[in-house]
Amino acid sequence: MNDTARVSARGASRWARGHPWIYRSDILELPACRAGAVRVLDERGGLVGTALWSPASTISLRMLTHDDVDLGPAFWHERLEAALAYRRRLGLGEATGPSAYRLVHAEADGLPSLVVDRYGEVLVAQFLSAGLERYREEIVQALDALLRPAGVLARDDVPVREHEGLPRRVELLRGFVPEEVEVREGAVRYLAAPWSGQKTGAFLDQRENRERAGELSFGHALDCFSYHGSFALQLAVRAESVVAVDSSAEALARAEANARLNGFAHVRVREGNVFDFLRDEEAAGARYDMIVLDPPAFAKRRSAVERALRGYKEINLRALRLLAPGGTLCTFSCSYHVGRDLFSRMLQSAAADAGRTVRWIEARGQAADHPEIVQIPETGYLKGAILQAV
Numbered sequence: 001m002n003d004t005a006r007v008s009a010r011g012a013s014r015w016a017r018g019h020p021w022i023y024r025s026d027i028l029e030l031p032a033c034r035a036g037a038v039r040v041l042d043e044r045g046g047l048v049g050t051a052l053w054s055p056a057s058t059i060s061l062r063m064l065t066h067d068d069v070d071l072g073p074a075f076w077h078e079r080l081e082a083a084l085a086y087r088r089r090l091g092l093g094e095a096t097g098p099s100a101y102r103l104v105h106a107e108a109d110g111l112p113s114l115v116v117d118r119y120g121e122v123l124v125a126q127f128l129s130a131g132l133e134r135y136r137e138e139i140v141q142a143l144d145a146l147l148r149p150a151g152v153l154a155r156d157d158v159p160v161r162e163h164e165g166l167p168r169r170v171e172l173l174r175g176f177v178p179e180e181v182e183v184r185e186g187a188v189r190y191l192a193a194p195w196s197g198q199k200t201g202a203f204l205d206q207r208e209n210r211e212r213a214g215e216l217s218f219g220h221a222l223d224c225f226s227y228h229g230s231f232a233l234q235l236a237v238r239a240e241s242v243v244a245v246d247s248s249a250e251a252l253a254r255a256e257a258n259a260r261l262n263g264f265a266h267v268r269v270r271e272g273n274v275f276d277f278l279r280d281e282e283a284a285g286a287r288y289d290m291i292v293l294d295p296p297a298f299a300k301r302r303s304a305v306e307r308a309l310r311g312y313k314e315i316n317l318r319a320l321r322l323l324a325p326g327g328t329l330c331t332f333s334c335s336y337h338v339g340r341d342l343f344s345r346m347l348q349s350a351a352a353d354a355g356r357t358v359r360w361i362e363a364r365g366q367a368a369d370h371p372e373i374v375q376i377p378e379t380g381y382l383k384g385a386i387l388q389a390v
């Protein structure tokens, strides 16, 4: 039987309302056991459910169920099967569809602190809490049974693991995972780097936005914060020329390989700081028909929001000035702490200062395989806008 934690009324009501996290400050009685599964009771001894327990973290409990259950192989199999069924309903997993996408989006799939991304035949997982770490073998076994992957890699080299008292490492858990995997995404193909690339090898959350930007692309296009040419490749399908800017030489080397892979001779890469690049282009009187801004999260903490907004405004203002009449801006923010409202207000202010009339074409979010749960705001972080400078 599982060991027990006792939580305050506030902690219990959070889960009753659909949010799985119970903070240290809402724990009345800590479990005596090491990290793993615990039974959670309220102040009066009533059952709250079963949770993953992280002794070192401020998020002490991650609730999994409202019942007292045994977290045996069947439990993980069932949760993972439900996550796969959701992706199948989205049409993912078909031979002609994208070959890389997210299979498990943690809390949003009832699997708190677990990420699993699929890159064709291989899976890349992240185990992001001490409680979950205990069930690594059960989870990999269930993935094996459900998907028969050629290999499973754990990209556990992420800073959040330190808050959990867990080591940072990259570990092959099953089979074979190559250095580079070729991914099919709409009309293009690209190489992702599961062992060494950012996140699990690529930014899968932007997949639908990249394809949409590709559909709308024309003329002279610019992809800022391009990483391995991600948006640039999609833009190149319809644009006459594409410039991909990033500060990482390693990412741009793969961007060039990716352009060659698609036979795109009209994609050029530029290594540098986007802030400087945009300023220089403006000074040089350059004009673009299509610009993408997909910066890294400028606000990693709430206290950084104000400074982040100044950064977002600067690049958006400059990009709007660089747009030819009728040109399109696809602009994004992946800062959780900059919500949709703040993002819209930032755009309003950038448009006003740019002195352009700016038309909303579409509001955008993260791809549907990264579902956002209404009661768990932390599951959503990516927001975007497709705008036209009239």
Ligand code: SAH
Pocket: 202, 203, 206, 210, 225, 226, 227, 228, 230, 231, 245, 246, 247, 248, 251, 272, 273, 274, 275, 294, 295, 296
């Ligand atoms: N658009 C990409 C993801 C971009 S991630 C995709 O869809 O896959 C952010 C990228 O910005 C990283 O590749 C990082 O190297 C780059 N970067 C961060 N700060 C930068 C800066 N100031 N100037 C240029 N590139 C920057």
